[in-house]
Amino acid sequence: MTAPLALPRTRPMDWARDERVRRALLEAVTVGLVSALAIYIAARAQAAGGVDLGFMQDRAGFGVGDQFLTQASGRDSRWMAYLAGLVNTLRVSVFGIALSLGIGLVVGIARLSSNWLAAKLAFGYVEFVRNMPLPVFVVFCYTAVVLRLPRIEDSAGFFGLAYFSNRSVAFPWLEFGDGAALWGAILGVGILAAWVTHRILRTREETTGRPSYPVRTALGIVAVAGVGGFLLAGSPAALDTPEVGRFQYQGGVQLSPEFFGLLLALALFNAAFVAEIVRGAIASVPRGEREAAAALGLSGWQQLRLVVLPQALRVMLPPLATQAQNLAKMSSIAIVVAFPDLMNVGGTIINNSGEAIPVFILMTVTYFVLNLAIALLFIGPQWRFSWTRGRRA
Amino acid sequence: MTALGLPVGSSDRPRAAAVEEARRWLRTRLFNSPGNSVLTVVLLTGLGWITWTFASWLALEANFDVIRANRRLLLVGRFPLGEEWRIWPVFYGLAIAVMWTWGAFGRVTLAALVAFAVFGILVLPVLAGASGTLETVPAFVLAAGAYFAARRWAHGRGRIEGRDRARLIAGAMWAVLLPGSIVLLLIDGGVDPALWGGLYLNLIVASAALIGALPFGILLALGRTSSFRALRVGSTVYIELMRGLPLPVMLTLAWLALRHFLPSWGGLADVDLVYRVTIAFGLFTAAFIAEALRGGLSAVPRGQREAASALGLNGLQSLALVVLPQAVRNSLPALAGEFIGLFMMSTMVAVVGLTDILQAARATTEQPEYFGRQKEVLLFVGLIFWMTAFGLSRLSSRLERALAGTGSRRA
Numbered sequence: 001m002t003a004p005l006a007l008p009r010t011r012p013m014d015w016a017r018d019e020r021v022r023r024a025l026l027e028a029v030t031v032g033l034v035s036a037l038a039i040y041i042a043a044r045a046q047a048a049g050g051v052d053l054g055f056m057q058d059r060a061g062f063g064v065g066d067q068f069l070t071q072a073s074g075r076d077s078r079w080m081a082y083l084a085g086l087v088n089t090l091r092v093s094v095f096g097i098a099l100s101l102g103i104g105l106v107v108g109i110a111r112l113s114s115n116w117l118a119a120k121l122a123f124g125y126v127e128f129v130r131n132m133p134l135p136v137f138v139v140f141c142y143t144a145v146v147l148r149l150p151r152i153e154d155s156a157g158f159f160g161l162a163y164f165s166n167r168s169v170a171f172p173w174l175e176f177g178d179g180a181a182l183w184g185a186i187l188g189v190g191i192l193a194a195w196v197t198h199r200i201l202r203t204r205e206e207t208t209g210r211p212s213y214p215v216r217t218a219l220g221i222v223a224v225a226g227v228g229g230f231l232l233a234g235s236p237a238a239l240d241t242p243e244v245g246r247f248q249y250q251g252g253v254q255l256s257p258e259f260f261g262l263l264l265a266l267a268l269f270n271a272a273f274v275a276e277i278v279r280g281a282i283a284s285v286p287r288g289e290r291e292a293a294a295a296l297g298l299s300g301w302q303q304l305r306l307v308v309l310p311q312a313l314r315v316m317l318p319p320l321a322t323q324a325q326n327l328a329k330m331s332s333i334a335i336v337v338a339f340p341d342l343m344n345v346g347g348t349i350i351n352n353s354g355e356a357i358p359v360f361i362l363m364t365v366t367y368f369v370l371n372l373a374i375a376l377l378f379i380g381p382q383w384r385f386s387w388t389r390g391r392r393a
Numbered sequence: 394m395t396a397l398g399l400p401v402g403s404s405d406r407p408r409a410a411a412v413e414e415a416r417r418w419l420r421t422r423l424f425n426s427p428g429n430s431v432l433t434v435v436l437l438t439g440l441g442w443i444t445w446t447f448a449s450w451l452a453l454e455a456n457f458d459v460i461r462a463n464r465r466l467l468l469v470g471r472f473p474l475g476e477e478w479r480i481w482p483v484f485y486g487l488a489i490a491v492m493w494t495w496g497a498f499g500r501v502t503l504a505a506l507v508a509f510a511v512f513g514i515l516v517l518p519v520l521a522g523a524s525g526t527l528e529t530v531p532a533f534v535l536a537a538g539a540y541f542a543a544r545r546w547a548h549g550r551g552r553i554e555g556r557d558r559a560r561l562i563a564g565a566m567w568a569v570l571l572p573g574s575i576v577l578l579l580i581d582g583g584v585d586p587a588l589w590g591g592l593y594l595n596l597i598v599a600s601a602a603l604i605g606a607l608p609f610g611i612l613l614a615l616g617r618t619s620s621f622r623a624l625r626v627g628s629t630v631y632i633e634l635m636r637g638l639p640l641p642v643m644l645t646l647a648w649l650a651l652r653h654f655l656p657s658w659g660g661l662a663d664v665d666l667v668y669r670v671t672i673a674f675g676l677f678t679a680a681f682i683a684e685a686l687r688g689g690l691s692a693v694p695r696g697q698r699e700a701a702s703a704l705g706l707n708g709l710q711s712l713a714l715v716v717l718p719q720a721v722r723n724s725l726p727a728l729a730g731e732f733i734g735l736f737m738m739s740t741m742v743a744v745v746g747l748t749d750i751l752q753a754a755r756a757t758t759e760q761p762e763y764f765g766r767q768k769e770v771l772l773f774v775g776l777i778f779w780m781t782a783f784g785l786s787r788l789s790s791r792l793e794r795a796l797a798g799t800g801s802r803r804a
Binding site for chain 1: 765
């Protein structure tokens with residue numbers, strides 16, 4: 001107390017007691033350990049093949065059974081086979097995400113319905129699916145549903161439009177003729193015009209307060225462009241409906257049982273999770289919002305569309321993006337029904353080239369890019385409905 | 394109401410009231426608007442059609458002989474005959490531990506009881522055959538006994554210590570049972586891992602992976618929230634890598650390429666596929682456990698740590714004694730969810746060709762006499778997973794509620 005400012009003399013080992021020195025030492029040790037681990041893994045990977053992808057240019061030596069847009073044969077390079085697998089993964093993911101979002105939205109809203117039966121059925125569906133492993137679900141949809149469909153000769157028809165059999169499932173498809181490009185161009189211009197008109201009318205509606213019907217006008221313009229262009233180009237497209245042949249369907253678009261079974265399982269499975277996200281998001285909108293909307297005289301549907309859903313969307317978009325990424329990742333379970341997706345083709349390439357590590361690095365990167373692409377797809381709407389940017393908030 | 398002295402002679406009054414009540418319920422819950430009325434009719438038709446289809450299939454077409462004949466394959470795969478003593482204790486232990494835990498943490502609701510009774514009635518006759526029936530009966534008796542004992546102990550009047558002890562015993566049961574089941578497979582010469590199969594393989598893979606993943610996941614969660622940059626970056630990269638990778642890719646990696654990364658001493662690089670797959674599950678699950686724990690860690694108030702350091706605990710002590718116990722408790726429901734997910738995802742071992750219950754089920758329908766019986770077998774497999782997952786998720790929500798009240802005493 002008598003000499004509070006007299007600092008003790010530094011002694012030789014005092015630096016070892018300094019908190020900063022200790023931290024720096026520990027920091028150095030952790031950096032060393034973590035980089036040693038990273039270097040070890042990288043060295044092992046390098047020793048086992050590294051990132052040399054030269055073998056991917058060699059002949060694949062195997063055909064991909066189920067292809068869409070691609071035509072990879074055994075004589076093409078492994079890259080072509082890999083691409084065919086990637087397209088298959090994209091195909092099942094895109095349709096799976098779209099279907100599961102649609103079904104999930106309906107089921108999620110039904111969970112909160114005032115209709116007791118609808119709410120209970122939706123609840124039962126969600127509980128049924130969520131406590132079931134996905135592989136069991138996929139195998140069930142494939143072996144017990146799709147493969148148990150009737151034989152192709154006695155296909156189950158759907159008003160002569162679609163056919164279901166255990167060899168393939170056929171849907172109608174558009175067949176384009178000569179003037180298709182012209183029709184497409186007119187339709188494109190129409191959509192552009194509709195978008196511009198929509199913006200102008202919406203701004204006018206907001207500034208003047210007079211109803212200007214931006215959505216209806218825009219839809220009208222698109223409809224006129226579509227129908228007018230179709231007639232102007234001389235009916236360039238016809239509906240190509242499938243017909244039952246002896247061994248396969250003629251015309252239309254045909255889906256393999258593997259693809260159909262997998263898609264069915266993925267869509268129905270993920271729809272349950274989407275439904276829970278939707279329900280949670282809608283429930284998170286305060287009751288008062290809806291009551292206020294009702295007090296303003298909005299109808300039930302208007303309350304949902306204009307007040308509740310825009311706010312719920314803000315809450316549900318991030319988890320929906322995660323769920324969509326999950327679906328894309330889960331689609332790699334395709335191998336249990338022998339659908340040649342990215343993972344399945346990658347496995348075949350590993351088996352016939354013996355190059356495990358490079359293919360794994362390639363697959364990892366591909367799935368990461370796919371995840372990133374899905375995240376980006378959801379960022380647009382997220383930005384649109386965020387608190388700060390949203391006009392509708 | 395009637396017992397409280399309603400005048401005799403108006404016995405149709407309550408019935409009329411009940412009818413009126415039912416009518417009002419129908420009017421408000423099913424037919425409150427034209428749209429809803431249409432919806433109700435449509436849904437009723439659909440529900441009726443599904444029920445009819447299912448019931449007529451069950452009554453006329455379904456034949457569950459395939460399960461009875463293959464119950465051994467489904468439950469334990471190609472496990473050698475005469476080695477069942479390694480499995481029965483686990484079966485008994487599991488029955489006791491589940492019901493004891495339930496008794497210690499909550500009450501079996503009527504709905505759950507009915508569900509399990511239906512399950513038992515449906516499954517037991519199917520599984521019952523020449524052998525195996527008698528051995529399962531004591532398990533049910535023991536399970537019921539454990540439930541009532543734990544319940545009596547935990548909910549006796551004013552016995553908080555009893556409750557705590559019952560819960561502690563529940564934890565100890567699981568801590569012994571999970572590693573014990575694996576030890577039993579390895580002692581006394583052991584059973585070739587290639588012969589592990591069926592539902593037992595799913596259980597073993599899931600619990601072994603969980604045991605391995607828990608400490609690793611804790612380390613990763615601490616690493617990710619650490620103030621040391623290298624640890625933070627390393628853990629984050631690892632967690633995000635695992636979360637971005639599909640599980641089947643990870644399993645194939647374990648199958649075909651894990652040996653390149655394992656050190657070669659002690660034959661570690663050439664361990665059996667089952668071990669490698671379990672390692673892959675563990676590595677994968679650790680990332681998700683870390684994320685679940687990170688939430689629990691961030692929910693521990695800063696003051697706890699400051700108080701610990703004010704008491705003179707050093708960093709490691711405050712972590713192990715103060716922060717981690719609370720973080721684990723906070724994230725227990727999420728961890729239970731991870732285990733349920735892990736158990737269900739263990740059916741993905743099909744990807745690398747192991748014969749778990751799903752693959753066994755698919756194999757049964759390749760026997761000529763059971764060709765085309767996929768629906769029956771897969772329904773059975775689905776039901777097993779469904780009951781387990783449903784039961785575990787209910788149990789974990791009970792656990793969550795039970796633990797929510799003990800925060801102030803345990804911290």
